[in-house]
Amino acid sequence: MTDRRQAPGHVLELQGVGRRFGTVAALANIDLAIAAGEIICLVGRSGCGKSSLLRIIAGVDTPDSGRVLLKGNEVSGPSRFIEPEARNIGFVFQDYALFPHLSVEQNVMFGLKRLPGKEAGTRARAIIEHIGIGDLAGRYPHMLSGGEQQRVALARALAPKPDILLMDEPFSNLDRGLRDRVREETLALLRGLGTTVIMVTHDPEEALSAGDRVVLMKNGEIVQTGTGYDLHDRPKTPYAAEFFCAFNKIPGVYRDGHVETAIGRFAHRLDADNGAAAMLYLRPQGLSVVEGEGNLAGRLAGRAFLGEVEQLSVRVENLAEPLRVRTTSRLPMDADAVNLAILPGSTLAFSHPGS
Numbered sequence: 001m002t003d004r005r006q007a008p009g010h011v012l013e014l015q016g017v018g019r020r021f022g023t024v025a026a027l028a029n030i031d032l033a034i035a036a037g038e039i040i041c042l043v044g045r046s047g048c049g050k051s052s053l054l055r056i057i058a059g060v061d062t063p064d065s066g067r068v069l070l071k072g073n074e075v076s077g078p079s080r081f082i083e084p085e086a087r088n089i090g091f092v093f094q095d096y097a098l099f100p101h102l103s104v105e106q107n108v109m110f111g112l113k114r115l116p117g118k119e120a121g122t123r124a125r126a127i128i129e130h131i132g133i134g135d136l137a138g139r140y141p142h143m144l145s146g147g148e149q150q151r152v153a154l155a156r157a158l159a160p161k162p163d164i165l166l167m168d169e170p171f172s173n174l175d176r177g178l179r180d181r182v183r184e185e186t187l188a189l190l191r192g193l194g195t196t197v198i199m200v201t202h203d204p205e206e207a208l209s210a211g212d213r214v215v216l217m218k219n220g221e222i223v224q225t226g227t228g229y230d231l232h233d234r235p236k237t238p239y240a241a242e243f244f245c246a247f248n249k250i251p252g253v254y255r256d257g258h259v260e261t262a263i264g265r266f267a268h269r270l271d272a273d274n275g276a277a278a279m280l281y282l283r284p285q286g287l288s289v290v291e292g293e294g295n296l297a298g299r300l301a302g303r304a305f306l307g308e309v310e311q312l313s314v315r316v317e318n319l320a321e322p323l324r325v326r327t328t329s330r331l332p333m334d335a336d337a338v339n340l341a342i343l344p345g346s347t348l349a350f351s352h353p354g355s
């Protein structure tokens with residue numbers, strides 16, 4: 001619904017946005033610019049400030065410092081505050097927040113009160129058809145499945161043609177099988193319309209797959225932004241690495257561009273002195289079970305069959321913790337000794353494991 005041609009440059013800019021609650025800095029110095037048609041996934045652990053940021057963008061809360069600009073116009077700042085109703089922003093809530101006493105069509109019409117009745121009706125029916133819920137238009141929310149309610153909430157948010165759509169955990173109320181399908185369909189629809197979107201999620205897989213850009217937050221700050229590939233394959237901090245993958249962590253020592261560990265020497269250039277402590281991060285899916293000689297010999301200490309992969313726990317000499325291995329190979333039920341190979345490129349290293 002958003003027309004890219006009418007929105008050159010950045011649709012949304014956050015400049016040094018901060019928000020404190022007593023001693024807690026819910027947001028600290030947030031800078032972020034979002035281009036027209038971009039889909040951003042805001043992700044991070046519980047309490048990192050995702051909802052606080054959405055609330056400030058929507059205008060239901062005000063920042064203590066910094067500015068929010070929508071299409072180049074300041075909507076929150078030291079000397080200016082535009083009410084939420086006057087910001088052209090759509091919102092899809094986690095629980096959809098449909099009005100129970102209104103039909104699907106009336107729910108969608110709700111956001112179009114400013115339009116003359118006839119035009120509102122035409123617009124509402126157009127989006128209802130576009131989203132594929134035409135046959136549900138006369139039903140009430142309690143007569144709809146979770147996936148159908150989600151689509152009604154989306155139709156209601158999109159009907160006023162918002163400059164930006166904010167979605168707070170929009171798929172988390174759907175069960176797993178439905179969630180993937182509804183997410184794919186919703187994102188395809190939003191891309192087709194060219195809508196600019198900020199979607200909040202705490203699900204790492206969802207963040208990697210859904211957005212053009214992932215914005216990872218920690219303690220009220222943005223710690224890394226980039227494509228899903230950037231965040232997953234090239235995390236800049238242990239926090240970013242561990243958010244997207246349950247790594248095996250193996251202590252070692254940094255020397256001459258390598259991290260030396262009990263399971264071998266791995267080339268990684270770190271900003272550290274020779275002899276400094278370092279931590280090797282090894283992906284569970286970067287270990288494969290091989291016939292004959294591998295890099296590592298170990299003993300199977302546990303296994304959990306997860307369907308697409310089996311997660312193994314393998315004890316290796318000189319390592320305090322067993323290695324986690326995710327493999328698609330089928331091992332005999334009585335398997336005991338296993339040989340592991342480490343796939344190239346499946347390790348990272350950090351010199352400050354806590355940061």
Ligand SMILES: Nc1ncnc2c1ncn2[C@@H]1O[C@H](COP(=O)(O)OP(=O)(O)OP(=O)(O)O)[C@@H](O)[C@H]1O
Nearest residue numbers: 021024025026045046047048049050051052053202
């Ligand atoms: N109204 C408030 N009063 C006091 N503290 C608040 C308030 N709102 C948020 N906070 C605090 O600010 C921090 C950020 O909260 P926020 O709700 O933005 O996190 P979140 O990333 O959305 O978390 P979740 O994923 O659990 O929803 C938390 O420490 C929270 O306790």
